[in-house]
Amino acid sequence: MLIRNNDDGMIHPLSSEITSKEAYATRRELLRRWSAGAAAAGMAGWGQREAFAQGGAAVKLAALPANQSTLQGAMTLEKLTTQKDATTYNNFYEFGTDKSDPARLAHTLKTTPWSIEVEGLVKKPTRFNLEDVMKWGAMQERIYRMRCVEGWSMVIPWIGYSMSDLIKRVEPLPSAKFVEFVTQADPQTMPGVRGGFIDWPYVEGLRMDEAMHPLTLLTFGMYGEILPKQNGAPVRLVVPWKYGFKSGKSIVKIRFVEKMPLVSWAKAAPQEYGFYSNVNPSVDHPRWSQASERRIGEGGLLDKKRKTLMFNGYEAQVASLYAGMDLVKNF
Numbered sequence: 001m002l003i004r005n006n007d008d009g010m011i012h013p014l015s016s017e018i019t020s021k022e023a024y025a026t027r028r029e030l031l032r033r034w035s036a037g038a039a040a041a042g043m044a045g046w047g048q049r050e051a052f053a054q055g056g057a058a059v060k061l062a063a064l065p066a067n068q069s070t071l072q073g074a075m076t077l078e079k080l081t082t083q084k085d086a087t088t089y090n091n092f093y094e095f096g097t098d099k100s101d102p103a104r105l106a107h108t109l110k111t112t113p114w115s116i117e118v119e120g121l122v123k124k125p126t127r128f129n130l131e132d133v134m135k136w137g138a139m140q141e142r143i144y145r146m147r148c149v150e151g152w153s154m155v156i157p158w159i160g161y162s163m164s165d166l167i168k169r170v171e172p173l174p175s176a177k178f179v180e181f182v183t184q185a186d187p188q189t190m191p192g193v194r195g196g197f198i199d200w201p202y203v204e205g206l207r208m209d210e211a212m213h214p215l216t217l218l219t220f221g222m223y224g225e226i227l228p229k230q231n232g233a234p235v236r237l238v239v240p241w242k243y244g245f246k247s248g249k250s251i252v253k254i255r256f257v258e259k260m261p262l263v264s265w266a267k268a269a270p271q272e273y274g275f276y277s278n279v280n281p282s283v284d285h286p287r288w289s290q291a292s293e294r295r296i297g298e299g300g301l302l303d304k305k306r307k308t309l310m311f312n313g314y315e316a317q318v319a320s321l322y323a324g325m326d327l328v329k330n331f
Contacts, residue, residue: 059228060225061225061226061228062225062226063224063225063226064139064159064220064221064224064225064226065139066139066140066141066159066221066224067138067139067140067141068140068141069140069141069142071140071142071162071214071215072316072317073215073314073316073317074140074142074143074144074215075142075143076143076144076145076155076313078143078145078155079155079297080143080155080156080157081154081155081156081295081296081297082297083222083223085154085296085297086154086156086222086223086231086296087103087228087230087231088100088103088230089296090102090103090230090231091148091244091245092106092192092230092231092232092249093192093198093202094183094184094185094190094192094193094200094202094249094250095109095190095191095192095230096191096192097192101192102229102230102231103230105191106228106229106230107229108189108190108191109184109186109189109190109229109233109250110186110189111229111233111234111250112234113129113130114129114130114234114235114252115127115128115129115130115252116128116130116133116235116251116252116253116254117252117253117254118166118170118253118254118255118256119253119254119255119256120176120180120255120256120257121172121173121175121176121256121257121258122170122171122172122173122176122256123170123171123172123173124169124170124171125170130234130235133166133218133235134220136161136165136166136169137160137161137162137165137166137218138161139159139160139161139220139221140159140160140161141157141158141159141224142157142158142159142160142217143155143156143157143158144156144158144215144217144238144240145240145309145312145313145314146238146240146244146247146312147243147244147279147293147308147312148243148244148245149243149244149245149273149277149285149290150288151288151289151290151292151293151294151305152293152294152295152296153293153294153295153296153306153312154295154296154297155295156222156223157222157223157224158217158219158221158222158238159219159220159221159222159224160217160218160219160220160221160238161217161218162214162215162216162217162218163179163211163212163216163217163218163237164211164212164213164214164216165218166218166254167179167211167212170256172208172256173256175258176208176256176257176258177207177208177257177258177259177260178205178206178207178208178256178257178258178259178260178261179205179206179207179208179211179254179255179256179257180203180204180205180254180255180256180257180261180263181203181204181205181206181237181248181251181253181254181255182201182202182203182248182251182252182253182254182255183201183202183203183204183248183249183250183251183252184201184250184251184252185200185201185202197268198264198265198267198268199264199267199268201252202248202249202264203248203261203262203263203264204237204245204246204247204248204263204264205260205261205263205275206239206246207260207276207321209321210239210321213317213318213321215239215240215241215314215317215318216237216238216239217237217238217239217240218235218237219232219235219236219237219238219247220234220235231249232247232248232249232250233250234250235250235251236248236249236250236251237249237251240312240314241278241279241311241312241313241314241315241317241318242276242277242278242279242312243277243278243279245265245277246277260275263275271286272285272286272287273285273331274330274331276322276330276331278311278318278322278327279308279309279310279311279312280310280311280327280331281307281308281309281310282310282327282328283327283328283331290308291307291308292305292306292307292308293305293306293307293308294306
């Protein structure tokens with residue numbers, strides 16, 4: 001990972017290390033428990049997810065037509081992760097800390113009506129209906145590698161358009177240097193929000209040039225359909241060269257600011273994670289290596305891993321954004 005600010009860091013929990021909801025009564029207890037029991041808890045979480053995936057039929061969602069992207073780097077030829085895997089094994093802490101929780105519990109999320117508020121340093125701050133936002137760019141399918149900080153990865157066909165299309169429409173002021181994304185936090189429909197292990201709502205952010213990069217995708221669908229609730233419906237961000245937690249789900253507010261925003265995991269434990277969180281195999285997490293990864297669908301937890309690629313394989317497209325930065329100090 002990379003960071004622009006030397007002091008701002010952010011933590012992203014390894015959900016497979018988590019044993020029970022009771023463990024999250026306080027932030028201190030949460031962080032203490034993260035540091036122990038990774039292997040045993042990980043095996044248990046995998047087994048729960050597999051049992052759920054085998055036992056439940058896939059829900060067919062509305063089709064979302066899109067053209068294949070011609071953008072350089074946007075269509076990897078790697079084997080796709082199965083739709084079942086991508087929709088039953090993921091992080092969405094608003095619905096629980098186990099990877100099977102989102103698929104089991106996200107049915108409670110209400111996605112209609114939905115609006116996105118744009119505010120801050122822009123000429124056109126307002127609240128937009130989702131239907132209007134979906135028309136602001138040409139829908140494209142892009143097949144991105146996705147790398148989780150916990151050490152696993154997927155290849156997913158997303159549908160959306162470049163975030164830059166929205167940014168240009170709202171006309172940021174010259175003083176806007178960062179874009180902050182605020183996600184839905186409804187304790188009535190999101191059971192994980194009722195826990196206090198982070199300060200809800202979930203907040204993420206990008207530097208302006210990162211948000212404007214053509215690979216940064218404002219996302220409305222996957223696998224030819226609208227986004228499933230457990231994957232961040234009805235609109236999320238996908239930033240393929242960063243660890244997955246940078247891609248905020250169920251976005252309700254986009255704020256343009258001058259200073260680097262204090263994002264959610266930085267509030268929880270700034271000593272472990274950086275603001276940038278770019279995939280970097282040479283910068284290890286304090287508790288595990290980032291040099292390799294396990295591709296979901298390529299065997300089990302004990303199978304041979306593959307090498308992690310710098311910037312998740314998008315180095316040719318994005319390395320220039322970080323020219324001259326110390327990638328160890330700025331993780």
